[in-house]
Amino acid sequence: MTDSKLSADALKGRPYDDITGVLVLSDGSVFWGYGFGASGDTIGEICFNTSITGYQEILTDPSYAGQIINFTFPHIGNVGANIEDLETQNPAARGLVIREDITEPANYRSSEHFAEWVKNNKLIGISGVDTRSITRLIKEKGALTGVIAHSPTGEFDVAALFEQACKWPGLNGMDLAKEVTCQETKDWDETRWSIKEGFGKLEVEKAHIVAVDYGAKDNILRCLSETGAKVTVVSATTSFDDIMKHNPDGFFLSNGPGDPAATGEYALPIIKQMIETGLPIFGICLGHQLLALAFGGKTYKMHQGHRGANHPVQDLRTGKVEITSMNHGFSVDGDSLPENVSISHISLFDKTVCGIEVKDKPIFSVQQHPEASPGPQDSFYLFEQFMDNIQKHKTL
Template identity: 45%
Template sequence: MKKALLALADGAVFEGRALGFEGETSGEVVFNTAMTGYQEVLTDPSYKGQIITMTCPHIGNYGVTPEDVESRRMWAEGFVVKEASAITSNWRSRQHLQEYLAAAKMVAIEGIDTRALTRHLRDQGSQQGVITHLEGDKARAVEKARQAPGIIGRDLAAEVTCDRSYSWADHSGEWVPSLDPRTPPPSRRWKVVAYDFGVKHNILRRLVDVGCEVTVVPASTNAKRVEALNPDGVFLSNGPGDPEGVPYAVEAVRELIGRRPIFGICLGHQILGLALGLQTYKLKFGHHGANHPVMDLRTGKVEITSQNHNFAVRLVEPIASVPQKPPVLETGFGKVAVTHVSLNDHSIEGLACMDRPVFSVQYHPEASPGPHDSAYLFTEFIRMMEKSHA
């Protein structure tokens, strides 16, 4: 097989074999610890600007299924695996991973020591890199990585959002996660406007599952336009990159706080934090995977969550240990509670306004293929809308 290189901006170079589409690509190199879900990862718009390293050593063994895509196309800049499976074994599979990558013009590399790469990124941090099938000169490949654009300050949401508003009606069907049997059916159909900062299809399906009529709007939609749609609630989606790169979204959300119930996920959570007057910062190597433990400080319950983000909301003083009760912040919109924290690094994983119908989480409760510990949050959004209309 043809040789390929992965070069990092700090000078590290990994040699492997060409995979996917023959060519060259650049992006921020991150690692994902999920053992399954590579198709969902590749089609998650939140990965725009990034080269994904899968830490699971064997990728592609169950093939590719069109039903499992999370958006209209692949958004990752590149793909790195230890071993791409030469065969597929799954009754749902319709395509081999290599064929899927090549058809999407996704430049990838296999055969490198992904354990060594992951340890390097943990120690040195996420950084720009280049995958090349064309370049045999390691020094030139490193220089290309150093010149590759970073993600800080970039408006990546504008590159992945929809062109115009549309209605979404599909639900999860037979794949719907089991809900609490004590949860009553929704009392009505709730009109929800969902901001598309890079929204995943499974988020929209989950909103429909719990009784929402969903209208998706572009990331640049202002608050006046949203209010003209007269929604019962507003959803702020996931998306790629730096929340400070989308000031127009922060301004729109700031205007909507207190006017409509709001639920945010991932980038939507960070945008909400900025709208409330908090700050965000870039994590050393981000959170990417399907096994991140998060504690709900209101109940003490620990949830295993799916995550994909390189930025987080900052407190004035970092959380050094798990708080005994939710920390409360004073903002221009009243008191805001930190509702969830990461048990890995104590970063903020959830916020809720104490006197306004607004809450958000940093992780992905719609996770597909899983875990589904946090599926109840969509029901909480329904209850918030019900209460605001009581």
């Protein structure tokens, strides 16, 4: 909720005759532009992403459930769209905000105009707005609720949209993993994409991993398989007994959306049982936060979050700095971690916790996205570290 009010100018309606879209924020800010994609309106937490490529992967990342993405890069659409760059079959984001009109595709992998892809996937977007101004607003005021409305007639009830934004409860306390998790257990053996062969297939199985899907990106599963893992993917609510029926060599806790404390209500008892087995565990993003909670740590809602493919993270064990891809609005409270859990990585932007490891168990997790989809590949070694932990544990 907010006590902000709409200005008299905002209530007057569209400033130009050809306006077909409007973005109304919960602080009373109104941005007029040009709607595209589906008609209607959509609501969510508005956040900004600083990546200069990978818009299709971003929109289909399940971690963006409940959010509207404000792209800071002004030219969106030049790669087009294709079926290979999806992180899940259906977009998880609730809408998108871009500076310029969607550009024409100029990439040999494009099989569909991005504007058509957005419309076919029933997403609502707005262009022609000052995305840098929106970014500054988020940096100043923190996470805001936004409503995008797209009407070909250009007629909008701005006051009603503002009221809608003010009444939306926000992501604090919201469990969204159940909305994006898989419905049935599935096997995964697809490996990473290459320019010559496309996606590969697992050939030599080194270990069997059970991946708990809180909103897993497909490329994370591909990276696990790339290291030689047969992967069995189970839903976020699968019981510990059902997980153990697969006789895993290790557990993977995936990324996902929403408040980790809310998801933890059903996830933490299962994760604590995983810890007691002594088997290796690896967590990414939401999985990282849930792992910290399982060891008695705490999480908190960040002022603006981290989202982009240019975030510097330092490995405190080696001093090495990695450029990473990130997408999170909650963080682990480093001061809340017990003595047997150490901080392995930190953000060089704000010193927030980006990695933990357990001193007496083969368990670790990171906040960043080492699958690099989109983003740099500096952190792929973390998948290899997980496989090394499994191989060592199998020889005990």
